[in-house]
Amino acid sequence: xxxxxxxxxxxSRGPLSGYDLKKLISDSSxxxxxxxxxxxxxxxxxxxxxxxxxxxxxxxxSLPAKKVYSITERGLAExxxxxxxSPELPELRSDFLIRAAWLDLLDPTERMALLDRYxxxxxxxxxxxxxxxxxxxxxxxxxxxNARLAxxxxxxxxxxxxxxxxWLQKLRAVLMENE
Amino acid sequence: xxxxxxxxxxxSRGPLSGYDLKKLISDSSxxxxxxxxxxxxxxxxxxxxxxxxxxxxxxxxSLPAKKVYSITERGLAExxxxxxxSPELPELRSDFLIRAAWLDLLDPTERMALLDRYxxxxxxxxxxxxxxxxxxxxxxxxxxxNARLAxxxxxxxxxxxxxxxxWLQKLRAVLMENE
DNA sequence: CCTTTCATGTAACCTGTTACATGATTGG
DNA sequence: CCAATCATGTAACAGGTTACATGAAAGG
Numbered sequence: 493x494x495x496x497x498x499x500x501x502x503x504s505r506g507p508l509s510g511y512d513l514k515k516l517i518s519d520s521s522x523x524x525x526x527x528x529x530x531x532x533x534x535x536x537x538x539x540x541x542x543x544x545x546x547x548x549x550x551x552x553x554s555l556p557a558k559k560v561y562s563i564t565e566r567g568l569a570e571x572x573x574x575x576x577x578s579p580e581l582p583e584l585r586s587d588f589l590i591r592a593a594w595l596d597l598l599d600p601t602e603r604m605a606l607l608d609r610y611x612x613x614x615x616x617x618x619x620x621x622x623x624x625x626x627x628x629x630x631x632x633x634x635x636x637x638n639a640r641l642a643x644x645x646x647x648x649x650x651x652x653x654x655x656x657x658x659w660l661q662k663l664r665a666v667l668m669e670n671e
Numbered sequence: 672x673x674x675x676x677x678x679x680x681x682x683s684r685g686p687l688s689g690y691d692l693k694k695l696i697s698d699s700s701x702x703x704x705x706x707x708x709x710x711x712x713x714x715x716x717x718x719x720x721x722x723x724x725x726x727x728x729x730x731x732x733s734l735p736a737k738k739v740y741s742i743t744e745r746g747l748a749e750x751x752x753x754x755x756x757s758p759e760l761p762e763l764r765s766d767f768l769i770r771a772a773w774l775d776l777l778d779p780t781e782r783m784a785l786l787d788r789y790x791x792x793x794x795x796x797x798x799x800x801x802x803x804x805x806x807x808x809x810x811x812x813x814x815x816x817n818a819r820l821a822x823x824x825x826x827x828x829x830x831x832x833x834x835x836x837x838w839l840q841k842l843r844a845v846l847m848e849n850e
Numbered sequence: 851c852c853t854t855t856c857a858t859g860t861a862a863c864c865t866g867t868t869a870c871a872t873g874a875t876t877g878g
Numbered sequence: 879c880c881a882a883t884c885a886t887g888t889a890a891c892a893g894g895t896t897a898c899a900t901g902a903a904a905g906g
Contacts, residue, residue, distance in 0.1 A: 494893090495893095495894095497769070498769055501769065501772060501773045504773060504776065509856095509857075509858095510857080510858070510859095511855095511856065511857050511858075514857095521763070522765070522768050522769060522772070523769065524762060524763065524764045524765075525894075526894075526895065526896090528894075528895060528896075529858075529859070529860090530859085530860075530861090530894080530895080530896090531893080531894065531895085533858070533859060533860090534859095552856090552857095554902065554903065555855095555856060555857075555902075555903080556856065556857040556858065556900095556901075556902080557857075557858085558856085558857060558858080559857090559858080568776075571773065571776065572776055572777065574770075575770055575773060575774070575776060575777055575785070576777060576781055576785065578788065579766045579767040579770055579785070579788075579789045579792075580766040580767075581766075581792055581793065581796055582763060582764065582765040582766070582767065582768070582793075582831075582835060583703060583763075583764040583765075584700070584703065584761060584762075584763060584764075584828070584831055585703045585761065585762040585763075585764065586701070586761040586762075586827070587758045587759040587760075587761070588758040588759075588761065589701050589761070589824055589827055589828075590676070590677055590680065590701060590702065591753075591754055591758055592820055592823060592824050592827075593680060593701070593817075593820055593821060593824050594680045594683060594750065594754060594817075594820075595754070595816075595820055596815075596816040596817045596820060597683065597747075597750065597751055597754060598751065598754055598755060602755055606754070606755065606758070609757065609758075610758045613758075613760055614760065614761075617760055636775075637774075637775040637849045638772075638773075638775045640845050640849075641771055641772055641773075641774055641775060641845070642772060644771060644838075644841065644842050644845055645768055645771050645772050647838065647841070648765070648768055648771075648835075648838050649763070649768075651834055651837070651838055652761075652763055652831075652834065655830055655831065655834040656761060656827075658830070659823075659826065659827050659830055662823065662826070663823050666819050666820070666823055670816045670819075673865090674865090674866095688884095688885075688886095689885080689886070689887090690883095690884065690885050690886075693885095704865095704866075705866075705867065705868090707866075707867060707868075708886075708887065708888090709866080709867080709868090709887085709888075709889090710865080710866060710867085712886070712887060712888090713887095731884090731885095733874065733875065734874075734875075734883095734884055734885075735872095735873075735874080735884065735885040735886065736885080736886085737884085737885060737886080738885090738886080
């Protein structure tokens with residue numbers, strides 16, 4: 493997976509500036525990149541060279557000029573062809589899971605404290621995802637397929653964190669037995 | 672999270688060679704790195720310089736000599752101190768989730784085929800994780816905390832894939848409504 | 851007054867990947 | 879005979895991160 497297709501996807505919904513893309517990517521957990529300038533502006537230059545996007549410069553009074561990018565027909569074709577290709581398996585990068593394997597090295601109070609701190613962070617993240625989803629779903633009145641899909645994407649993340657919390661409950665039980 | 676602590680953790684269970692570490696890391700889904708030589712051998716050199724590990728060279732008849740690394744007291748202290756520090760939130764890198772957002776661009780049969788192909792891959796991965804876990808749990812007779820923790824780590828991965836499959840069922844239903 | 855928002859871009863760096871290099875032994 | 883296992887290591891590159899640079903306007 494490369495960030496190019498994420499950008500093409502976002503542009504398939506409508507024209508956006510690099511600045512807009514940066515915000516969308518860094519605010520979303522689905523687009524797992526940091527959303528840093530370097531990567532986004534460089535990718536846009538590259539996409540433009542490939543003929544997958546084009547841009548117009550919009551001059552604004554008192555605000556800096558912006559480049560508004562839109563997807564080209566070739567870009568849309570490329571996006572669709574990528575969509576149809578084989579998806580990779582999801583990758584889980586869990587710092588806590590690696591720690592969990594050596595938790596027996598800590599004393600009982602310390603490891604329980606660690607678990608609680610982590611569970612709290614996950615709970616908070618879950619709340620944030622739910623809130624983001626609530627706000628986003630308010631915007632759409634009727635529910636065309638793409639809005640329902642956006643909802644399903646959010647639901648995936650939400651269930652991911654809920655699943656993690658359920659697992660933490662089990663882990664807690666295991667640790668309690670060994671206190 | 673850096674690979675150093677994963678290596679320290681593995682060495683905390685007993686001495687291992689770079690080759691052993693490479694295999695353990697590439698075979699496990701928890702250690703999400705590729706387990707390539709470059710990273711592992713370099714990290715070991717660095718850990719040795721830091722005084723967190725030490726090694727002895729074991730000469731073998733007809734097989735190449737190997738460096739057997741073990742964790743030092745300072746290394747163990749470092750590992751424990753890392754364990755006690757704040758864990759990062761888990762990071763989910765889902766290629767399919769990004770595709771899912773633009774699935775309305777494909778025609779109904781194509782998007783259903785994509786979903787099925789992906790679901791099949793996830794199902795297979797789930798089976799592999801279960802099998803790995805079954806084999807690993809056979810090895811241990813009694814169940815000290817570290818074995819139970821290893822079981823819980825495996826369970827986390829398994830529930831992750833099961834959760835994904837459940838979500839795919841829901842997505843399937845949504846797509847059926849729009850066929 | 852200081853921070854945030856808008857808006858673009860570059861330099862330096864770090865991490866991690868693939869591929870290359872060597873070479874004997876064992877198993878199908 | 880070919881592939882895999884054992885065992886170490888390096889070179890080249892791709893991908894992604896942090897931090898720097900500029901500069902006006904609006905808001906607390």
